[in-house]
Amino acid sequence: MESSSWPGTLSCKRLKAIQELTRGQQLTNKLREMLGQQEKIESDLMLVDGVVAEILGMFDNTLSILNSYTFNEKPHIQTHDMRFQSSVDDQQSHDSGESEKSVRPVKNKRGCYKRGRTSSTFTKVTSTLIDDGYAWRKYGQKPILNAKYQRNYFRCTHKGEQGCQATKQVQKTDDEPPKYVTTYNGHHTCKNLQTASHIILDTPNNRDNSFLLNFETSTPTENKPTSPCLISMKQTPKEDLPSLCLENEQASSSNNHTPWDPLTKLSQVSFEPMSMILSGFDHEDMIFSEVFSSTCSTNCYKIDDMIGINDFGELLYECFSPTFSKKEEELVIGHLM
DNA sequence: TAAATTTGACCTGT
DNA sequence: ACAGGTCAAATTTA
Numbered sequence: 516m517e518s519s520s521w522p523g524t525l526s527c528k529r530l531k532a533i534q535e536l537t538r539g540q541q542l543t544n545k546l547r548e549m550l551g552q553q554e555k556i557e558s559d560l561m562l563v564d565g566v567v568a569e570i571l572g573m574f575d576n577t578l579s580i581l582n583s584y585t586f587n588e589k590p591h592i593q594t595h596d597m598r599f600q601s602s603v604d605d606q607q608s609h610d611s612g613e614s615e616k617s618v619r620p621v622k623n624k625r626g627c628y629k630r631g632r633t634s635s636t637f638t639k640v641t642s643t644l645i646d647d648g649y650a651w652r653k654y655g656q657k658p659i660l661n662a663k664y665q666r667n668y669f670r671c672t673h674k675g676e677q678g679c680q681a682t683k684q685v686q687k688t689d690d691e692p693p694k695y696v697t698t699y700n701g702h703h704t705c706k707n708l709q710t711a712s713h714i715i716l717d718t719p720n721n722r723d724n725s726f727l728l729n730f731e732t733s734t735p736t737e738n739k740p741t742s743p744c745l746i747s748m749k750q751t752p753k754e755d756l757p758s759l760c761l762e763n764e765q766a767s768s769s770n771n772h773t774p775w776d777p778l779t780k781l782s783q784v785s786f787e788p789m790s791m792i793l794s795g796f797d798h799e800d801m802i803f804s805e806v807f808s809s810t811c812s813t814n815c816y817k818i819d820d821m822i823g824i825n826d827f828g829e830l831l832y833e834c835f836s837p838t839f840s841k842k843e844e845e846l847v848i849g850h851l852m
Numbered sequence: 853t854a855a856a857t858t859t860g861a862c863c864t865g866t
Numbered sequence: 867a868c869a870g871g872t873c874a875a876a877t878t879t880a
Contacts, residue, residue: 653857655872668871672856684871 638698644685649703651683663689671705679705 650672656665664687671679680701688694 652855654874656858657870660869666870670872682871 636698636700638696640688641695641697642692644695649681649705659686662686664693671703673705677705679703681705 651669652672652674653667653669655668657668659666666684666686669683669685671681673679681703682700684698684700686696686698688696
């Protein structure tokens with residue numbers, strides 16, 4: 516358990532958190548400018564996507580920093596945004612010795628693991644397999660009851676070296692055309708975010724290019740309304756690979772072998788658009804719409820609906836004002852700008 | 853040869 | 867008992 520305290524490691528970590536929040540503020544402003552432009556071409560949308568990814572990474576880093584403090588030692592973070600409060604509460608419960616004892620997997624015992632969703636679990640549905648900039652390693656796949664396709668399990672490649680606990684599950688639905696239900700668990704604590712690396716792994720319809728995030732608690736195998744996906748190209752599939760569609764996976768479920776599995780190919784390139792924003796709070800705590808939709812065809816990013824740009828400044832002040840003077844804060848921010 | 857994937861075993865929760 | 871999630875040895879890939 517992390518035992519760092521505010522007084523002890525305050526300067527360094529606080530500066531880091533401020534730096535992350537400030538960066539997020541800048542990026543959000545940049546995003547607003549980009550969205551203000553009426554004429555959009557696809558390359559612009561890819562840029563927007565990249566900026567969004569950076570903002571999300573900022574949230575992730577900041578929350579990781581803030582969550583690294585033990586709850587009792589933290590100054591009270593009084594924010595009107597309950598999302599952040601729930602993050603603190605959630606962290607507290609996770610840090611309690613007893614609960615940790617009950618869920619900690621026994622080392623070197625196969626199959627012993629902490630079951631159930633972590634605080635930052637959410638599901639999204641896409642029509643394509645796309646990159647979220649993180650490196651994932653596939654660690655399992657299972658046939659799921661009443662599901663035509665097997666569910667694939669991924670964990671962060673840096674779990675071993677950096678202890679990153681982020682995992683995700685990818686389930687192809689029975690829909691026609693099929694959708695990909697990705698359930699993210701936990702958030703990345705690794706420092707290996709490969710920003711601006713977004714990949715089209717499967718684009719049955721390039722016009723169909725928006726994505727939908729679903730924070731409901733329903734199971735991933737349920738059919739969900741979906742919309743197209745916003746994605747961009749990074750690499751091309753191997754020449755003789757069947758275009759990253761899952762026909763072969765389907766065949767594998769009946770033939771008990773998997774000649775080629777695009778979800779495996781996805782292990783290096785997946786998509787985690789909102790995990791950072793949602794890190795540390797349950798979906799039950801969502802105070803905004805249960806469904807976050809970003810449709811590039813209408814350029815309708817709703818980031819502002821979720822956290823106002825001015826909230827960054829408020830957050831900076833509310834997080835650090837108890838022990839950090841406004842003057843000091845301004846000095847730091849000025850230095851960062 | 854190291855890294856990634858596959859896959860059956862093992863474990864937990866219901 | 868069953869379904870789902872994870873482990874880790876075996877296998878494949880780059």
